Amino acid sequence: MGLNYYLGAEKLTHTFEMGPIRPPSEAYSLLIRATRNCPWNKCQFCHAYKGSKFELRPVEEILKDIEAAKTISEGIKELSWRIGYGDGIKEVAETLLNQPQYGQCVHNVALWFWAGAESAFLQDSNTLIMRTPELIQVITFLKQTFPSLNRVTSYARSHTTARKSLEELKELKDAGLDRIHTGLESGYNPVLTYMQKGCTAEQQIKGGVKVVQAGISLCEYVMPGLGGKKMSQEHAKETAKVLNEINPDYIRLRSLHIRPDTTLWSKFQDGDFELQTEDEVVEEIGNFINNLEVTSYLKSDHILNLLMEVEGKMPEDKEKCLNTINQYLSLPEEERLNFRLGKRAGYYEKLADLADSYRHYKIGEVIKHIQSKGENVDQVIFRVKNSFI
DSSP: OOHHHHTTOGGGGOOOOOOSOOOGGGTTSEEEEOEESOSSOOOTTOOTTTTOOOEEOOHHHHHHHHHHHHHHHHHHHHHHHHTTOTTOHHHHHHHHHTOTTSOHHHHHHHHHHHTTSOEEEEESSOGGGSOHHHHHHHHHHHHHHOTTOOEEEEEOOHHHHHHSOHHHHHHHHHHTOOEEEEEEEOSOHHHHHHTTOSOOHHHHHHHHHHHHHTTOEEEEEEOTTTTTTTSHHHHHHHHHHHHHHHOOSEEEEOOOOOOTTSTHHHHHHHTSSOOOOHHHHHHHHHHHHHHOOOOOEEEOOSTTOSOTTOOEETTTTHHHHHHHHHHHHTSOHHHHHHHHHHHHTTSOSSGGGGGOHHHHHHHHHHHHHHHHTTOOHHHHHHHHHGGGO
16 A cells, blocks of 8 residues: 555654754754753843743653654554564654654654664753652653663753752763753853853853763853954853863854844844954854863864864864864965855865865855845855854
8 A cells, every 4th residue: 555555654643742952963862842941041142942931841741742752653663564674664764754744753753763763852951950850750761661762861051950969960860861961152251141141150160060970971062252252262261261170071162143033133233242253253262272171072063163173082183173273264365255155055064175166166156246236245144144043
């Protein structure tokens, strides 16, 4: 009867609740929503949860969602056998991803299968705000339901990890919480205050150190450009200083971009916040890396970053990262402009792609066309970046 007949299997009609975002590194994770939205929700640069109310979901609801995800996974396994793939679930999962009639729940489980069914991410922005015994109950049930999981991760605010006891964090580690993603953003208190981050550098250090001491892998996110033109130098230096105290497993760069639906937008429009140029942000990242004294992995895995190849194990790859930054900044202005537009338009991935004469020529022609209409190329690039987040 063909694949379409079997795609109507009852088990693939089950659903579970999913939140709006997850870290880039959790793109292939099973997504389980443990809390709704953000308990703080005041950061000036963030649009993700504006207008939404924070809610703690009842544990029973979360467990039912895990069961629903399990039912979908069983349906995909059954489908694989019915159409002759046997244990070749990856092929069936890939087919399901191209079936628009199935919603995001089936697609999430299918993508998770396609990638090996190894990781799960607990949504939304600050799952650790749950009572520790209840979160342990969720993690334990999740691991029991999906024995193939070798990594369970979650977002957590520094303010929350600072308030959790070391014993609680160790209990979460023992239950199976393997990694915490934290939006550090900046380690400079005036920037944190201006952006209404809701925590201090001291709290970030306290929370981060406890997570590391508990044996949970820690990923700290840094936002280049968050200090604007006025506080760029201090933002870079003090953020590195905080991270030197924490020494997390991962430091991830996610460059600032301001959207009209953020509260920072009005400050930008009024001239109170001066946005840096992309070249100035690259300089700031160089300043930040130069001040790092960690053994962390520096990652640049977000589309908003201009030089995504600026990453590596610290301190071994520190010089390589700085050399790439210096290589870009030493280019003539027209070459930097060509790369900026080419990168944002998807023509280039790395700085070395500038050597591709065909792509370089095509981008050059687009620049001429934009300028012939009296438009500013960097303003066009800014509008393109709106679609990235």
